[in-house]
Amino acid sequence: MILTKTEESRLLDSMAMKEYGIPEMVLMENAGSSVVRLTEKYVDWDGAFTVILCGTGNNGGDGFVAARYAAGRGARVLVLLMGNEAHMSESSKQYRHVIDKMGIPVIPISRAEEGAPYIHDADILVDALIGTGLSSEVKGEKALLITLMNEAQGIIISVDVPSGMLTDTGRAAGVVVDADYTVALGSVKRGHVLYPGSSYTGTLLYSPIGIPDEARMDFPVHLTEKEDVFNILPVRNRVSHKGKNGFIGIFAGSYGMEGAALLSGQGALYAGGGKVAVVTSAGAHSALAGRIPELMVSSLGKGPFFTEADSAEALEKAKAYDVIALGPGLGREKETGKFVKRLITSFDKTMVIDADALFAVKEEHIALDTCPGRLILTPHVGEFSHLTGLSPKEIENGRIDEAIRFAVENHVVLVLKGAPTVTAMPDGSAYVNTTGNPGMATGGMGDTLTGIIAALAGQGMNASGAALAGVYLHGLAGDMAAEKTPVGYRAGDLAEWIPLARAEVMKMGR
Numbered sequence: 243m244i245l246t247k248t249e250e251s252r253l254l255d256s257m258a259m260k261e262y263g264i265p266e267m268v269l270m271e272n273a274g275s276s277v278v279r280l281t282e283k284y285v286d287w288d289g290a291f292t293v294i295l296c297g298t299g300n301n302g303g304d305g306f307v308a309a310r311y312a313a314g315r316g317a318r319v320l321v322l323l324m325g326n327e328a329h330m331s332e333s334s335k336q337y338r339h340v341i342d343k344m345g346i347p348v349i350p351i352s353r354a355e356e357g358a359p360y361i362h363d364a365d366i367l368v369d370a371l372i373g374t375g376l377s378s379e380v381k382g383e384k385a386l387l388i389t390l391m392n393e394a395q396g397i398i399i400s401v402d403v404p405s406g407m408l409t410d411t412g413r414a415a416g417v418v419v420d421a422d423y424t425v426a427l428g429s430v431k432r433g434h435v436l437y438p439g440s441s442y443t444g445t446l447l448y449s450p451i452g453i454p455d456e457a458r459m460d461f462p463v464h465l466t467e468k469e470d471v472f473n474i475l476p477v478r479n480r481v482s483h484k485g486k487n488g489f490i491g492i493f494a495g496s497y498g499m500e501g502a503a504l505l506s507g508q509g510a511l512y513a514g515g516g517k518v519a520v521v522t523s524a525g526a527h528s529a530l531a532g533r534i535p536e537l538m539v540s541s542l543g544k545g546p547f548f549t550e551a552d553s554a555e556a557l558e559k560a561k562a563y564d565v566i567a568l569g570p571g572l573g574r575e576k577e578t579g580k581f582v583k584r585l586i587t588s589f590d591k592t593m594v595i596d597a598d599a600l601f602a603v604k605e606e607h608i609a610l611d612t613c614p615g616r617l618i619l620t621p622h623v624g625e626f627s628h629l630t631g632l633s634p635k636e637i638e639n640g641r642i643d644e645a646i647r648f649a650v651e652n653h654v655v656l657v658l659k660g661a662p663t664v665t666a667m668p669d670g671s672a673y674v675n676t677t678g679n680p681g682m683a684t685g686g687m688g689d690t691l692t693g694i695i696a697a698l699a700g701q702g703m704n705a706s707g708a709a710l711a712g713v714y715l716h717g718l719a720g721d722m723a724a725e726k727t728p729v730g731y732r733a734g735d736l737a738e739w740i741p742l743a744r745a746e747v748m749k750m751g752r
């Protein structure tokens with residue numbers, strides 16, 4: 243499913259009208275009706291005292307249509323209209339006329355206080371004040387109206403976007419409606435899934451409002467859905483053997499940081515890697531060997547961490563691997579950085595670069611775009627900040643665009659971890675992931691993800707597919723783990739849920 247910026251959602255609407263010839267009133271009819279239809283599963287409209295707050299833009303027009311459908315479901319409907327009615331579009335005016343004819347009361351208000359008693363008593367509040375037409379910070383009476391809604395007890399359903407939310411970033415333009423449900427119209431907007439917009443949005447529902455899917459073909463940013471992952475996950479046939487599912491080499495761990503290597507190894511095993519080998523430094527070997535029977539563990543060199551001198555042997559070993567993962571627990575010694583540089587600039591298959599290897603990418607000035615392999619980088623915000631020189635705040639303000647920019651400039655797949663994780667491709671497209679939960683904000687989760695992505699690449703998925711599917715499965719496994727224990731499950735616990743997450747996705751094929 244596409245994820246749009248404000249200008250893209252406007253483009254989509256105008257394409258629907260101009261190129262496909264769908265009249266604005268038809269879109270508005272579909273929009274307003276779907277607000278009621280899609281929430282029916284969660285909200286009992288029958289008999290509910292429903293206050294619909296309309297602005298004078300087309301968002302308000304959707305509200306007039308919703309009023310009619312809510313009344314049709316047995317709701318006792320009242321519309322509060324704020325703003326200069328002369329500014330309403332012809333479509334909005336027409337639909338206002340319809341509800342007038344139906345006898346649904348419409349009370350024009352200029353001050354929030356006039357609406358207060360109704361808002362206070364409402365069972366359901368439909369927020370149709372401001373949609374994608376938000377122009378500046380919300381102040382004055384409209385801000386007060388929003389505050390009244392947020393303080394009231396009724397269920398809040400926002401039409402298209404919670405009024406006051408910036409659709410591109412999910413941030414509040416001053417005051418914002420704190421919705422229980424939001425029905426996204428025509429497309430899901432970036433702000434619906436970015437933080438803090440996802441919390442203003444509440445439960446996100448989506449209506450295509452009759453705009454044909456063909457019109458959505460060329461938009462670059464997507465929300466990862468189960469179906470996307472199902473479509474690309476390899477199906478294992480009956481005659482499969484371990485040699486067909488990838489030989490994964492994980493270069494990880496150093497003395498004192500052995501756990502990271504084990505967690506990556508576990509991630510790769512549970513994600514179905516055919517053979518998984520952990521290659522670590524001599525100093526870490528004894529702590530790793532034999533810990534997980536399915537994991538082959540070997541070491542390079544003699545020291546506590548990898549040095550440049552170990553790189554020739556590493557590359558020799560790597561010839562046997564279909565995919566390598568590099569980084570977890572390596573440490574940040576200068577010498578280790580040189581080792582990392584040798585590997586990244588020489589290995590010519592798929593490579594997942596994480597953690598301390600990302601640090602080395604910057605410190606050793608590795609020119610990613612000239613490397614022979616297909617590179618997948620998996621930084622969290624701190625690591626991405628170090629890589630790019632952008633501040634964490636700058637990254638959070640433009641997580642999707644910054645991820646895309648980096649992927650395109652460096653010809654890599656970039657997995658920018660966080661809430662939400664963004665997987666950006668070298669062709670300028672990106673997938674935003676919404677599986678996962680705050681219980682995953684613990685040490686070792688990233689190491690597991692690295693192993694998962696490497697294992698999926700080993701099973702024949704291309705770099706982009708392995709990354710976006712790995713991120714989705716990792717989050718889904720976390721969600722499954724969190725069902726019993728919302729906080730306190732470990733990366734190793736999550737790993738055990740990966741096969742079940744994969745099975746959950748594959749159920750789509752039944």
Ligand SMILES: NC(=O)C1=CN([C@@H]2O[C@H](COP(=O)(O)OP(=O)(O)OC[C@H]3O[C@@H](n4cnc5c(N)ncnc54)[C@H](O)[C@@H]3O)[C@@H](O)[C@H]2O)[C@@H](O)CC1
Nearest residue numbers: 255269270298299300301372373374375376377378379402
């Ligand atoms: N053809 C279309 O463009 C369609 C649009 N639709 C709806 O129309 C919406 C977009 O409509 P519009 O572009 O008319 O704009 P909106 O209705 O989203 O917003 C404009 C209204 O909000 C007020 N407003 C904007 N910024 C404000 C601020 N900072 N403080 C206080 N008031 C503010 C304006 O005065 C105006 O009344 C979408 O979100 C969607 O709900 C749907 O009806 C489907 C079709």
Ligand SMILES: [K+]
Nearest residue numbers: 369372403405
């Ligand atoms: K709204």
